[in-house]
Amino acid sequence: MTSPFVSRHIGPGPDEQSHMLKAVGYGSVEELMDAAIPSSIRFDGSLDLPAGISEEQAIAELRGIAGRNVVATPMIGLGYYGTVTPAVIKRNVLENPAWYTAYTPYQPEISQGRLEALLNFQTMVTDLTGMTTANASMLDEATAVAEAMTLARRASKTKSNVYAVDADTFPQTLSVLRTRAEPLGIVIHLVDLDGGAELPEDCFGLHLQYPGASGKVRDHAALVEAAHAKGALVTVAADLLALTLLRSPGDIGADIAAGTTQRFGVPLGFGGPHAGYLAVRNGLERSLPGRLVGVSKDADGDQAYRLALQTREQHIRREKATSNICTAQVLLAVMASMYAVYHGPAGLRAIAARTHQHAARVAAGLRTVDGVTVVHEHFFDTVLAHVPGKAEAVLAAAAKYGIDLRLVDADHVSVSCDETTTASEVQRVWDAFGVAVAGAYVCEEPVSAGRSIPAELERTGDYLAHPVFNTHHSETSMLRYLRRLSDRDYALDRGMIPLGSCTMKLNATTEMEAVTWPEFADIHPFAPKLQVAGYEHLVAQLEKWLAEITGYDAVSVQPNAGSQGELAGLLAIRGYHRSRGEAHRDVCLIPSSAHGTNAASAVMAGMRVVVVACDADGNVDLADLDAKIEKHRDALSAIMVTYPSTHGVYETGIADLCAKVHEAGGQVYVDGANLNALVGYARPGRFGADVSHLNLHKTFCIPHGGGGPGVGPVAVGAHLAEFLPGDPLQQGDHHAVSAAAHGSAGILPISWAYIRMMGPDGLAAATASAVLAANYVAARLREHYPVLYAGEHGLVAHECILDVRPITKATGVSVDDVAKRLIDYGFHAPTMSFPVAGTLMVEPTESEDLAELDRFIAAMIAIKGEIDQVAAGVWPKDDNPLANAPHTASAVTADEWTHPYSRSVAGFPAGVDRTAKYWPPVRRIDGAFGDRNLVCSCPSPEAFED
Template sequence: MSNVHYQEKFQDRHNGPSAAQTDEMLKFLGVASLDELIEQTVPAQIRRKAMNLPTALSEVAYLEKVAQIAEKNKVFKSYIGQGYYDVVLPGVIQRNVFENPGWYTQYTPYQAEIAQGRLQALLNFQTVVSDFTGLEIANASLLDEATAAAEAMFMLYSARKNKNANVFLVSPNIFPQTLDVLLTRATPFGVELRIADVNEANLADDVFAVFVQYPAADGTVSDYKNLAEAAHAKNITVCVAADLMSLALLTPPGEWGADVVVGNSQRFGVPMGFGGPHAAFFATKDTYKRNIPGRIIGVTTDSNGEYALRMALQTREQHIRRDKASSNICTAQALLAIMASFYAVYHGPQGIKNIASRIHDLTKLADKAIQALGYEQANKTYFDTLRFHVGAELSGLKSEALNNELNFFYGEGTVGISIDETTTFEDIKTIVKVFAKIKGKSQDEVDLDDFVNELGTSIPEELVRTSDYLTHPIFNSYHSEHEMLRYIKSLEAKDLSLCHSMIPLGSCTMKLNATTEMVPVTWARFGGLHPFAPVDQTSGYMQLINELNDWLCEITGFAKMSFQPNSGAQGEYAGLMVIDAYHKSRGEGHRDICLIPASAHGTNPASASMAGLKVVVVKTDDKGNIDVEDLRAKAVEHAANLNALMVTYPSTHGVFEETIIEICNIIHENGGQVYMDGANMNAQVGLTSPGFIGADVCHLNLHKTFCIPHGGGGPGMGPIGVAAHLVPFLPNHKVVAISGEEGITAVSAAPFGSASILLISHAYIAMMGANGLTDATKIAILNANYIKARLENHYPVLYAGANGRCAHEMILDCRAFKNVGVEVADIAKRLMDYGFHAPTVSFPVAGTLMVEPTESESKPELDRFCDALIAIRQEIAAVEAGDVEKDNNVLKNAPHTAAVVSGDDWDRPYSRQTAAYPLPYLREAKFWPSVGRVNDSQGDRMLICSCPPIEAYA
């Protein structure tokens, strides 16, 4: 037979098990086919018909298609600014971090001992932010500048001394997208945004904090020292949004009185990407270290007394504090923070200052040259942004700029020009030529060389930076590419990623991030586009976004998607705000009760609280399922004020609950809406859908089900899909209108969130097609049930469905081991010796492990993982039998580093081989944890959140 029509299927590369392996697992489970297993697992009443999606493309065909889409984007030279700037991404960082699965497939560093590399890179990021802002403590990144400002507003509101004050005094000269997000976030808490000049006269008794931009949105640089002193005299705090690059030349806000400084690190080598992803930063005084949102990397020691890092003060996190959490932040932008930190390491303090100075010098050159043509420039002080009054010449100037493929920022009779790192002397000539033509002059009438030697500075003397920054040796040692390459690789080698083994995290879906999906993200025609570029320059992105919208609507059963939320938690918040807007449109704004099952993700109650809702907890039964009668009673009790139910499906404990349609009906009958958490969508695709089940809103974790990599803790993407009646209320945007007049104000800085990584999910769906996606879901369920069957005689499996099957994940009960002193954390640490990242620890049930294998893992990898857990169970049995010491054994001493195992002294009551090579496969593929068990409590007592002196490394 001819092979002329043969085409390799991408799904065969994405799905781990071969046909033979699939048959072996089905035989082990005692079923004849995948379909029989699905019938036993997924309730018949929620099964959907086949999806209608385009025919799956091969990898080659997809890359050809997406290249054609990319050509539709017109990447003009951008001088728009407004928080987004073109950059030079050093090749050594692009190739070895941005494009490297050793960095982008890592998970959030909850297991610190096998995450020391990314923890060091994130500590470097915190150090960069603290040094540039002049404040004591910084977190390990947030989502974007606008949401970071909103987080600051809420933190300062919660910590205010005058509890009667509810006004956040905002300068009118801030970025419009930031104001939009502040409006969204202020409303549920009753915070009044007062937009007025930030001067002493406006520091009224009802003001709890003031917010300014530095430099301002129009480019001016102002001295706020007196304002800060006057504010502090009245117990009013000061929040500043700052440009990180400008702080190489400007006095840090922390030195003139800022309490919080937020911003975006995008200028440190991260492409614009039509809006993201970029790592926001948040720095504050030590006073607020237990209030600061997001993750903090801190310094401690390990069990051997050596330098070690871990995530500090985790008791602040929403998974622990739930509706009392200071923020719902979960995913941040770790990969982008890591890139920005490496950019600072590569350039060092002098290199960064040279880049900032060059930007400033070229800005001054443009200023002098264009003023010489007869234009008035409004900014007397500035760093990189000019604002020219052009009046009636605006239309002609805009047309001429477009003819020369230049994008400026246009106001009422003004033109804004923001210079960046990529701008050259020749670029300034082109800009001057455009302005000259409108005046009927020749560019030759202005000789730029005449101005070069008399540029001076436009920064006020009192605001010129005099303090040092980036003094640590890390930022002064790796400026040649060879040294930088080796530094990057030295950190990468300390981290376990999907390059090494499966990461079996329940609820986090660590599946293949295919190379073909990743390749287009770094193309200039996607990376180089400003999010506020004219719409006729963005048709490639619009095609991609519209196609992804249609496909995800087909997959979810919804009417429309919003891609603005750039994390799952932000998707939750956006969905609840859309529901609230819907109720208000019907005159039912009083509805403020949100029902949430006791087993829900911690982000659910935190998001509900942020949306201004009152959380009422619904009981779960002894099988972990929602107690339907308790739900019904509470829905009826609160019917007059019922806003929504937040429900995860399949449930957080890995079961397709049979009563889900009844649950949705109960909520609707009592006037509420159903919000479905999409964290477990990987068990739904192609088999059922939120819309079919009865949900009104659902967020999708594109960094879980749809293959965007986790990046060591971000980027994430959390778009929401909604039923038809909620479409009018989807998020809008102040700068780029994307929704109707009833749409809520923005939840993110960019119109389409972290738009560039939508390419990854677009590629995944296009190459899998309807059948491939459905098969992936079936294999995910098969892999989970195979692990369950292999392990349930060794570890009790807490919950299962009606036929004894789990969905795509399961919970292993380890609580009984506490009777002999073995904690679930001991199992997690010992798994590192076997070369594995632990499953999710103590969530949703304390003392358990939640396992999710995903469809991308082959049977040999599943067996390797099961063999490791079974071997650990035998080690626990030895403790139970009294054969080994209770407090001195392989579990309690895990993980074992190479330094310990190969050291001269060995006084442990087990062999070195037992410590390091407990199973034969480890002889061929051993991953060594770089530190012993970290001391969390010491680190929280002695919090160090920036790079310590070099002596600490000795």
């Protein structure tokens, strides 16, 4: 028996499914699944999960779990700080499906709102860091710094493999740096620069923390100059709020700036998700990893935004890629950028000054206590106190007041202030240290920055001068600005996003509800264990459920993106081989159809990529696999395969493939991108795989957020469990792939709620419905567009590939034309040209009801009819509704209309509801122009609106 929620999550009801089954040619869903899934991998039992419950029951359970967390005042610091999310941003971005259900802006014409928001983010970062170009966000500070390290290695002209790291670096950052460095042969050289140690004679880069982990603020200009003299590039991990008062990294000569935007209105969330940032000086922008928003123009010559310089990225460069970053933290980057828009430069500076004032007051009080020494004269928000032998006693005293301080060691305590710090909390901190004068902190007048920030480091000059940061300071203006931007975008709240490999399914409101509860949102990732019992329970339960669903023995939710899950899985394989004295095993076999992150992750894990061919049906060519195994038998480390295949087919040879690799001593990695076709019916950990990463932002309902947040847990067999990622603050031989032990823990309640409400029967029903929907689309469209691949019985898995290449050859109408014309019909395009150029990969998911599926099918059939008009010569090849798509309201209502088709055909094609029409804000965008003109030297976004 399924819970009531199941019928709300799954779109087609029983009668609709019967209609769809008839079109596919099967009498029942189980009959279809028996035919589609190879018997060799079929799981016929029932998942050992609790039965599904109602939405109300799930919320009640989550309330109980949340109640086991203790919301204290976090004064621990280390890159994580209390912040206030403005209510207008919380309600209209974080809690708004127009923002959180959007997809990555690969179709820029229907993504102009979030692209503008991301351009604001990039502008905010470049202004505050003093750099030239910033990307559109990173996964967290630690991964941003790790990417900066590899960027420096690529760009430095020295041959050194040594990377110098300031000892005053955040410990979690250092842990991730070491994880990334070791497989690449990079040597981390820790240098106590504050203690007078010299830079190593030969190094390709230098990493500096600004302010340091100890809170100290110092002038790095001489160090930067010394590093440059050695041919090294310098990265400064800088606190953006501090940079409103401190000289920027660019001003002291740094090459790269990296860090986090968490304290710009993004909740702590026990470690994430938060938007990291990465910015570079002029000349390094083409080496910058991640997504980059640039300015281009559309077919009418009007300004438009798009993702730029994508030739840098892993999906194109594959094993030659220098980063496996496949996503960003768009939703959180939007929040951070809007925080800066809302407060403006004056508001941000006032928040920073108040934060610094509180820290200065803390220090002033501590200096009055015998036996307490304030270690650093210069600081921004963090005061380091020397309390010989009394550190634990001070922490315990503060804890009685509900305040968490940082235990540095037995003799040192660190106190970090932030936007939320109050005078009474400073008083309680004083009390914990034994400051004699009770109630002394009663006045709120600003403390001069000169008292604790050296004059030579005080920031001068303007920043955030762009009009967007100086306009929307009232809630009315901010509300309308956010609405204008969201109106320019297409997200799941408007209609289906049928993207193959991306599983854009329902993100139910009940699943989202707990994310903003203080008991989940306001927990510091390094809070004492006794305060996070609820989180630890939720994580353990979720990891156990995911292990059961996948058939593995252990799971870690630490990876905060699918790409990081891939890396963690491959590092587990690497660690396993090395533990057995087989470090020479370094060849990773990857099918030619694989997603680009697979090859990039393998290289980052220190492996050599060997490509395995695919046969005419899109399956792994087992004969070529045999040849590659034999050739590399002694060095074989792993094979990475996606199942069902990247082509959307249940390959019958998967069990044989696993056996062949195991026989040769290798491990099998199954990419979990297509797990939505397996849950409840097949378990990778039981049909031969050793490790998988999962995408909670696909199969388990965490929303895509316009390209992040994501969670990419890694699941392994028992023999690999000891090699899973470890806590970045714990010393040892383990590796950490993100800055927090549980990664983006703040959004794990979403997937917990999905699994809890669906139960084992509901999860299986979702899989079956997704497979039925894909086969229904394939059956209905097959006579209009060839379905490129199918498995046994002519069935696909959860997605199907429509081949547009014959159409293009015959008529000149391209896959781009079809994708852009779908916008006029009110749809986001399917995945274009992946895994096969000139094709569309359609994944309808289980959440779309029959009416929406039929609307999409009707649109595709109508577009084929328009293509036939072009083929018949009714419309010229260069002037037809497809070549000119998408059509804006401005274009359709222009005084002059010279096209050989009507305005009605352009803007209101067959089946489009004239009362609910989505109008794209721009026409087709010129990608080449955008790559040539990367940096925005343009009017304000408001001018563009007008």
